[in-house]
Amino acid sequence: MNTAKPESIALFCLTPGGVALAQRLRDALPVTCFTSEKLLQPGFIPFGGSFAQTVQQAFSQYSALVFIAATGIVVRVIAPMLSDKLQDPAVVVMDERAEHVISLLSGHMGGANELTRELAAILGADPVITTATDVNQLAALDTLAAKLDATMQGFRLAVKTVNQMLVSQQRVGLWWDSEFAPHAERYDTRGFIPVESLDALPELDALVCVTLRDSQPALTIPVYKLVPKRIVAGIGCRRDTPLQTVAALLRQQLVENHFDPLALRAIGSVMLKQDEPALLELTQQHQIPFELFSVDQLSQHEHRFPASEFVRQTLGVGSVSQPAAWLMSNGNLVGRTVREQGVTITLGVSDRC
Template sequence: MKRFVIIALTVGGAKVARYLKKRLQEQECHADVVLSQRLAQDDENYYLKGEFTRTIHRLFKEYDCVICIMATGIVVRSLASVIVDKTVDPAVIVMDEKATNVISLLSGHVGGANEWTRLIAKLTGATPVITTATDTENVQALDILAKRVNGWYPNFKENTKKINCLLAEGKKVELYLEPYLRRYLKRLNGFEILSGIKEHQEGIPLIIVSDRSGFMKSNDVIHVIPQVNVLGIGCRKNVTYEMMQQTFAEFCTEHQLLWQSFAKLASIDVKKHEPAIQYLAQTFNITAEFYSASELRQVSTNYPASAFVLKTVGVGNVACAAADYASGEQNVTRRYANHEITMALSRLHEI
């Protein structure tokens, strides 16, 4: 859950801050209000006289979005010394105390300020002020497209600037998107959509959004790797690290999968402390989730069962059921078995 904090300087601003906190909480967002000591009521968070700058610096480092109900100039001067880079800075949004305008000030794309500015405008009736070129030209930015699928691509700052500039100027940028990823990406304004890689015109920038390997490498091509895959794992007790890594490599090779595309791996709870599973999760920085046999039985009937596995852990299949249950979708691969390990793949129902 993203964490919002609202800071205000005046009585009118404090009133807007409390109202906005309530509306954000109705959207299931975590929201705090921080005011000066003279404005704070009951158990509200406050800062002492003379501690405004120190307080806003702390909030900048602790929250995902800092909403400042005050003059833009105050915010700019106060935060100038702590701003680092758009890839790590939180979103910063500015509002006036009458909630007339809400301004996306900092980290509009990567930090989410543009998206949250629109949300706050909707909740308060304010006019959203967004100056990012791709937004004003109504085209989809490369970094926002990637964010929608938790995607990664190389040379982030350089490629983002280059492609977003071309899109904002109305120049041609091609996009190839795997058909099974289209449900995650509804807005593709500005891109020329290709139905196949063979349609690519040499010399035209091409964005490939795919969890698969084997695509061309060229200065024209940027490969966005989405994190949408869930790996289900079953294994014998105490399989080695080498066996686990070898099986994972074979599984990825068979399906031409890039390891960066895995959002999480899943197994049964009795395998929670299996060293080789933990090793795989830590080595590839993949979140590991574990489920009870009763949970996995809810979906295990979709897949072939093993009497031995059923007798041992209480569910007839582990890899297939775990991938299904963790993703909310049925498997997109057949069960793979080797080195006393089984694996199966599902894709996240939603991101």
């Protein structure tokens, strides 16, 4: 997801008043400030070429862009770069007197609404948020997904449908699988109808299920399965193992443990496998990170698992998949380790909630 991270906020100011306001914000948040050469202050970065060119570069490099400028100027400069609400960064606009902070783009998925509220609180300004769910003081499916780092099949249509149902005062249930139920109170679920059991549903028009599982009981209402990315896979393999072999064994592991493939969060291995074609292609296919660990990092947990002298002589550590999965999941391994066709795969469940 493209949820805004505080460390990746680019701030643009075009006037002396904007620079002064930017300096106030720098004291409260780790923002990178850009301005023109003639307004440059210590710690600020000059526009590279022009204001528009600098914004174009920042649009793909930062998860949030904040402008102290007129809304019209901002709309014109970002218009050619707009692509997709699931990918575009958060864009927030404010006036140089800090009277209004406006969530302009990627309010939910990009985190612009949340950033708008944070900036307004810092400045004592009025937050301007126009998304229908927020205006009606309701949660939104895409915001919940972003907070959970979750996804679902047909995400775009599901978000549109569920959010419209919520603002239309239809009854949308929300059920949490056992892994997530204890943490449900952390999330904004206003407007959803709590569901404790799938065997005894209240009267509903639709149901959202938060789960890692690959299947759910058949129900008579529309069901939207929201899958948090929590499953990590430590993988070791012989050099140049075919992608098809590794992919098939990973699918086998997920099916065996009843995990939805969408729950896969990361693949990990030893640093020496950083250019292993099958592992690189697998992470690209799933659009997930490839986490690499040094021999020293893996060796610290090697004693927990069976070791292979052949692997030790080749890589410098007697086990790869299990220590890697252990590190990625904070020791929360699940299922058996597969050892087939020169490939070892161990799954873990990240404790991030």
